[in-house]
Amino acid sequence: MPAQSVRSLPSESSSVPASVERVAETVLPTRHGTFRLVGYRDGGGTEHVVLAQGIDDDAPDTTGPPPLVRVHSECLTGDALGSWRCDCGEQLDAALAEIAREGRGAVVYVRGHEGRGIGLLAKLKAYALQDQGIDTVDANTALGLPVDARRYDQAAEILQDLGIGAVRLLSGNPAKEEALEDLGIRVVERRGLVVSERSENARYLATKRARMRHDAAPVADAWDLLLDGVVPAAPAPGEAEELAHRYGYVAAATGQLVIGQLRQSLDGFIASRTGDAGLHEDRGDQGHLQRLRALVDAVVVGASTVLTEDCSLAVEEVPGSSPVRVVLDAGAKVGVQARVLADDGVPTLWITGLGAVVPTGLPASVEVVRLAEGDFAPRRVLDILQARGLWKVLIEGGGKTVSRFLDAGVLDRLYLTTAPVLVGDGVPGIRFSGSDALDEARSAPVRRFVFGQDICTEFNFAAVR
Ligand SMILES: Nc1nc2c(ncn2[C@@H]2O[C@H](COP(=O)(O)OP(=O)(O)OP(=O)(O)O)[C@@H](O)[C@H]2O)c(=O)[nH]1
């Protein structure tokens, strides 16, 4: 027999009137910023809280769109204990993050909603039944309890008390929208929050969709979140977790971030003495360089690298857009045929010397920046990029360029990958002025990644600055 779809009980079915009373007001600093915390008690004695930002009850802002609002049902196991059986904790976290990002909105944290209104211990009994194979809907019914006993009149009254008559609702549950509308709150938009689908919650999420009319929750793709500058709160084990672990710091960075990367032979060369740079062909780096490019605003290379490798510096193998290309080329030696100067929709900053002769007829996407000879110092280059809004920068090569940025002390991180070959003599990789005493040698906390036969060492210089 096909599973029956269930509607929640209408809010009128409950006997106790809400009639909320505002009891306390303070502030709550959280990892998403500081929220106004307002405490209410309803007519049945249940206590509720609201976390709000940018909401002025006395002078509601009627100019812009209505605020983001989440009416969040209490869930001790999900919200406080980090349970993966449901998506509550992740939704609460995502709602606070979105509200903080907009600087305006409210989470109404509704107590008494535990277990869709049946209470904590009844929910645990329902979990025990689910452990034996029945779904979340039938488990409540088997206990002789309603599938969904939640009422929303207290939430509606709280919103009205805060001067919020219309909302953009953060919820995947159409019943919440209908209940609020019935109670006089205008829902101009409703959308679910991004959550991770895991083996532990997959059945629960599927049942919510199939039997409780929930929308399909937008499932977080960890890489998409990182590209959007968001660190996934609870990435699924496996690739998502690895990506969040490796690159979360790039997504989270708010100010300037300068990352160097270089792949060299074990004895420290990037090419043979004739300039054969075949070392770069098989990177075996699981898309590491592509991912770094996709996460930064600009990628910087020296002219020699462009001349020997004719790289496009584009993001091609992973989802994401190509960063602005920055070519350091005092003598304007890079020819117009070079791929970095191609008219391929990716902007290029061609930084050349004052007297260098630059060909005419360059594509509009190429901006030529002129610098005096002594002005190619790494900090000066970074200032030029920053002035153009390019805050996250990857110094991609070659050996001289990365070494100059390292020597200038401007690298926050350096990925130095060593390939298991010995070149003996050739184009040097990392070389810098160094120091007489070994205890002054550059060091920093490191992480190591194995890329095929290569070892990549990530120096976190920012941690010791
Ligand atoms: N009875 C019961 N309650 C559950 C179960 N899993 C989560 N809950 C409760 O369900 C409530 C959340 O309801 P959901 O249906 O997950 O989501 P929603 O609040 O209706 O919709 P969203 O706004 O999209 O989160 C919380 O109070 C949880 O404690 C379960 O298996 N059985």
Ligand SMILES: [Zn+2]
């Ligand atoms: Zn939950």
